Amino acid sequence: MTQTSAHVPDDGHAGPLSAYSLKELQERHSVKWREYPPDVLPMWVAEMDTPLAEPIAAALVEAVVRGDTGYAVAGGLPEAYAGFAERRFGRRPDPAGMRLVPDVMGGIVEVLRLVTGPGDRVVVNTPAYPPYFYWLPRIGREPVHSPLALTPDGYRLDLDALERDFAAGAAAYLLCNPHNPTGLVFGEDELLAVAELAGRYGVRVVADEIHAPLVFDGARHVPFESLDAPAAARSITLASASKAWNLAGLKAALAVPGAEAHGDLAGLSMEISESAGLFGVIASQVAFTAGEPWLADLMAGLTANRALLGDLLAEHLPVVGYQPPQATYLAWLDFRVLGIGDDPAGWFLRRGGVALFPGPRFGPTGCGFARFNFATGADRVTQAVRQMAASLTGRPRASGAGALDAL
Structure with missing residues (x-):
């Protein structure tokens, strides 16, 4: 080596x-x-x-030395992420249904194209990651601002506001957890309440969990798809090593389906996966196994x-x-x-x-x-x-x- x-x-x-x-x-x-x-x-x-991280750097140097610079395939990345999630979050998602995407935002766009239609309303908790506001209108979806509640003790999820927004005819909920920019981590009870509302109103949950490895002591990340709820089984999560190991420029993420969402992800175009970067796949696999x-x-x-x-x-x-x-x-x-x-x-x-x-x-x-x-x-x-x-x-x-x- x-x-x-x-x-x-x-x-x-x-x-x-x-x-x-x-x-x-x-x-x-x-x-x-x-x-x-x-x-x-x-x-x-x-x-x-x-x-x-040294193991990531070593793997990338090896790839350069052997001229391993071709098109990307997921390879061992889904299995590596499943193992990491099991160790870190106590939940092992099924690698078989995961699909490679170039990055989390790109994955969100493609998943929303699969599970919603033109003109559909997508609920987002604000303040929210700015690219959401750029991409949702660009693919013909209407962003619905559902503000977090700002209390003297900090931000919290406003479930009453979320229910109003779901009941008004939302097709999907773009859940950012951990939340960017507030750094809020939603608790299991809150997520179960979200799942109940999503099930009641027929809202598909797409979860952006890119910051999940970066949770501080005193908080616990609960993957949405791990919940015992029908809405969780129908959800799709986007996960990546890019934020935790500083790999954003290498381009690789995973779309992770809930138990009943495998069929949705099967419709993801092969060209989307091929747009990921091979170095991103190599680096992410090492991050999840040795990082x-x-x-x-x-x-x-x-x-x-x-x-x-x-x-x-x-x-x-x-x-x-x-x-x-x-x-x-x-x-x-x-x-x-x-x-x-x-x-x-x-x-x-x-x-x-x-x-x-x-x-x-x-x-x-x-x-x-x-x-x-x-x-x-x-x-x-x-x-x-x-x-x-x-x-x-x-x-x-x-x-x-x-x-x-x-x-």
Whole structure:
């Protein structure tokens, strides 16, 4: 086997999030590091500043050496994911019915084409992953915004609103769990309630579970298709290693059918599977079979950064709303009290040199919010918050809020 190793910094600390200096990261060619000028600190798109897990890097090097760069087939990926899901979530989905797709969003599009028709309504919990709003109209489906409830204790699923939206004639529900951007992880009782409503109103559930491996201690991911409910048996889940092991550019995901949805996925065009990347399949299979030690190191670093972000906001931006996410490496920050407009990300980009993901892109409920990616070195998390706070210095106090008095 060709040997390779992940980058290890000079101090010998092998934590994935601390492996690279800012200068090294600025040499990357991905969108995170090329969208903005070098003097902007990018904390926006869902990429991590990590090396590849060593087993993944070794497998990809081997593939390059043997010229293994042809068209993709699923190969052992479904079996690898089934084993991972059994170890991680206590549920082993049937590999036989899984289908390879290029990525989770592409898989969602193709699955919705199979289980809904033109003009059908698809319910989405908002704030929601922005590509949902782009792709649903593009394939002739109508997105229905079903806002999460924002309480003093953070976001929760609003089952009453969901029932109203289902009863109004929805054909499908696009369930994002763990939820992007809030980091909410829906509990088993909530998911059973969703399944009951979906069954009552004849709504097909399509579950985006791309962040499922990234759940923090204290929360538990329950795969929707694992529920003992007819709606779960008819559901289709999209799963991928891309977020947890930073493989998004390699292009591979799986559509995972519930027990009664195998026939639906059988209608997926072979051309869709062939559009996945072979490197994505190779890397994902290794991630699911040999990547869990690396994932454990990553989660330790993310746990520390999640707490660090809370401490930094309390010190420098104490009026900003922050509910530590139960999963993902994305923080959904509430800047409304600052009075800097519907798009705080624009403010911090122009005045602070920090790029966040604009809240309005997640739907109307995102106005006044921005998403902050903390999957990077602790020094960059610290610098970003300090620059954001400095950008507000000297501004007049927000009317009626007294927001800046606390800075």
